[in-house]
Amino acid sequence: EAQVTQNPRYLITVTGKKLTVTCSQNMNHEYMSWYRQDPGLGLRQIYYSMNVEVTDKGDVPEGYKVSRKEKRNFPLILESPSPNQTSLYFCASTPNQGGNQPQHFGDGTRLSIL
Amino acid sequence: SQKIEQNSEALNIQEGKTATLTCNYTNYSPAYLQWYRQDPGRGPVFLLLIRENEKEKRKERLKVTFDTTLKQSLFHITASQPADSATYLCASVGGNTPLVFGKGTRLSVIA
Numbered sequence: 495e496a497q498v499t500q501n502p503r504y505l506i507t508v509t510g511k512k513l514t515v516t517c518s519q520n521m522n523h524e525y526m527s528w529y530r531q532d533p534g535l536g537l538r539q540i541y542y543s544m545n546v547e548v549t550d551k552g553d554v555p556e557g558y559k560v561s562r563k564e565k566r567n568f569p570l571i572l573e574s575p576s577p578n579q580t581s582l583y584f585c586a587s588t589p590n591q592g593g594n595q596p597q598h599f600g601d602g603t604r605l606s607i608l
Numbered sequence: 609s610q611k612i613e614q615n616s617e618a619l620n621i622q623e624g625k626t627a628t629l630t631c632n633y634t635n636y637s638p639a640y641l642q643w644y645r646q647d648p649g650r651g652p653v654f655l656l657l658i659r660e661n662e663k664e665k666r667k668e669r670l671k672v673t674f675d676t677t678l679k680q681s682l683f684h685i686t687a688s689q690p691a692d693s694a695t696y697l698c699a700s701v702g703g704n705t706p707l708v709f710g711k712g713t714r715l716s717v718i719a
Binding site: 498527529534535536537539542552582584586591592593594595596597598599600601602604 | 638639640642644649650651652653654657659697699700701706707708709710711712
């Protein structure tokens with residue numbers, strides 16, 4: 495089954511404790527991205543990757559890192575999480591950046607930073 | 609900067625009626641517009657895509673229009689059902705810019 499898998503689904507942690515949210519897709523998509531979703535602000539792009547070893551900042555990249563060492567995986571790293579990064583996070587993939595293909599989203603990761 | 613806006617935060621309609629959701633864009637000309645459905649706590653799910661040279665696209669009870677003069681896309685659900693209750697997001701791409709999402713419209717279909 496074609497899917498985007500995120501882990502963990504839920505995480506409560508404390509300020510400053512490094513964490514990684516994993517994302518994996520099995521559709522051989524080139525383009526992957528991370529979004530955060532907050533009430534009243536909608537989906538905002540954090541980082542995106544057009545292919546292996548190619549990443550770029552989205553609208554809200556501060557406090558986040560990503561890597562794309564393999565085509566299928568696109569982890570999101572919070573080196574020193576802070577309470578303002580408490581949010582619902584989504585990973586998405588699509589065959590290319592062009593916008594003429596649908597995005598496939600994971601089920602989300604709800605992060606709470608205390 | 610390019611903006612995409614869904615004017616209604618929430619919309620309530622009676623079962624069986626047609627729901628119409630609006631998406632407006634400013635400061636750019638998107639080549640494509642996409643519509644997604646999102647249920648609480650879940651990721652958005654793709655519904656329909658319409659190209660700038662298409663006026664209308666249909667899929668079962670869903671219809672999307674794209675009016676480049678009004679800079680607007682309308683999303684219609686005919687014969688709405690309580691199961692259609694969800695948040696609907698529009699999204700667009702202009703040139704080489706990444707996909708930008710509207711904030712969504714929460715639709716409630718009342719039986």
